[in-house]
Amino acid sequence: MSKDRDDKIMLPDEVxxxxxxxxxxxxxxxxxxxxxxxxV
Incomplete structure (x- = not known):
């Protein structure tokens, strides 16, 4: 798994x-x- 995939992305709860x-x-x-x- 690449390092980029380890970064967390926050999504608004509404989504x-x-x-x-x-x-x-x-x-x-x-x-x-x-x-x-x-x-994926």
Whole structure:
């Protein structure tokens, strides 16, 4: 893993919260949103 990937990037809470959905009473995040968040 490169040194650049170790740097932390802060995102506003609203960005992450907007990607959390309630499905059948559970909080979930869509895999595409998680991949974008973790840059994979």
């Amino acid at each position: 992450i919260i907007s990607k959390i959905y309630f499905i059948r009473g559970q909080k979930v995040m869509i895999d595409r949103d998680l991949a974008e968040l973790y840059e």
